[in-house]
Amino acid sequence: MSLCHHQHHNHDHAPHNNGEMAEKTLNLAIFANVLLTFTQIIGGLISGSLSLIADSVHNLSDAAALVVASLAIKIGKKPADHTKTFGYKRAETIAALINFVVLVSIGVFLCIEAIDRFLNPQPITGMIVIIIAVIALIVDLATALLIYRSSKDSMNLKAAMAHNIADAMGSVAVLISGIIIHYYNDLVWIDPALTAMIALYVIGHGLYGLPQAIHLLMDGTPHHIKLPEVAETISSIDGVLEAHHIHIWQIDEWRAALEAHVVVKDLTKIESIKASIKKALLDKHNISHSTLEFEDGDDKDNFLDPKTDHGEACHIIPSAPIAEEKN
Template identity: 40%
Template structure:
């Protein structure tokens, strides 16, 4: 007997149109930065600029994926898609986190090669283009910062832009040191450091989005405590066959079988169900509850049953 009682709309859904608009601005800014860096990298012979352009291009792709996911996420459920596209943003976060790690590995590989073969570079062009990239990415980072705190998809886009801004800072520092001191190895060292940071941040997001996609129980919920607390409700004898999963950023679902101490009427069950829902929502943050009521049924009474 399913009951959709609470719809907990988190902070990230307060202004989805604004979220989409901010992503669009960031997409166009990054396309402009990428094109200017490719042209500048080819003219100046700077591998640093070309690798930064590659990173920026990955940003464009990640932002497009994030934008598509925010649009899809708002589509309504239908007979063929009973959950709608509610997992689109989690999928986008997973894809973006994975590409973040891949880009980091490519950057680090290039940095190692550059370390052994430093080359003289047209540093003035490198300095100016890296300043443009810092300004563009810095603006995008500020646009997405607020939403990134409440939404995995936006966080993945935000991290792409933040790390790209840091990569551009590294290119700028490298350009200045090359211009005034002819120190060509510093660019490679800074790129390595950014690569390490990228892997650290990307792995964390990859792990979190994988847990959601694999339907793991959210780490804030301790199932044994939850079951024991439901059993304190009047007329509840036993809670078993429990499944708890996170559908997306806003929705945590639970389904379970509940044994009752007596053969109660449906109207009585509805009243108890209301109490269970209130309890689960306020104590455990579960906003979609599906309970199968039972009385004297011969089935496994284990809390977790392998289906």
């Protein structure tokens, strides 16, 4: 015999940064990046600098990343409905995944272009590169600072900020390239060399963020939650004989969910046991959404053998038996 109890705490743990202020910040950053992109493209074509053109391409990706991030925030604010019962918050994680993939792709493209420029060097006007690079660096740093204030608790905004940080590093590299080439015209190889450095930095940012986004989208257990510890928490509640079939995943970046089978000694006391379990899950592991199926401890079929029950995520029995209640 089993009874299923489901409780969804509708607490919004998402920071307020995902609200109107974050959207205004993103819109301002989008405008700045688009304007800077066209400035760099023109400057790159006039000066002949590949690193400047590479930086402009990355800036264009910044603008695209910010557009995706902004759209994801708007979608994520939609309330849950019959088709998306957990809501739309994962739209931001999907946006982060897209941005990380784009980041890696751009890095690979820049590496290819740098190799080609090594093999086929071109004359470069250093002073134009210096002027454009200084402007780009100022815009990149200002944009990154704006997004940083809203990115601490959002994978989506962290991905967008990664674009801007990488581009700020790129602007520094382009500036160094321009200064060197301005004074030493024969060192044009510096331009593709720094382009390659920008590319590797960009690829590194993308590869760092990709696993996190994929883990969340695949319903992986949150990194800060240890499943055996959660199982121990449940099994330690008075009246619980055993906990098994425990599954934990993230609804979005801020909310974790759990489902579990709980074998109890007395089914008449499941309300108090349920309340104790939910409080412990919230207090110790910040799990606010849980579905618990209660099973009768008198039914021997509810005690599963870990060696033969292949479908369970975790199976744990308290180390000490629960004392019999006295009449």
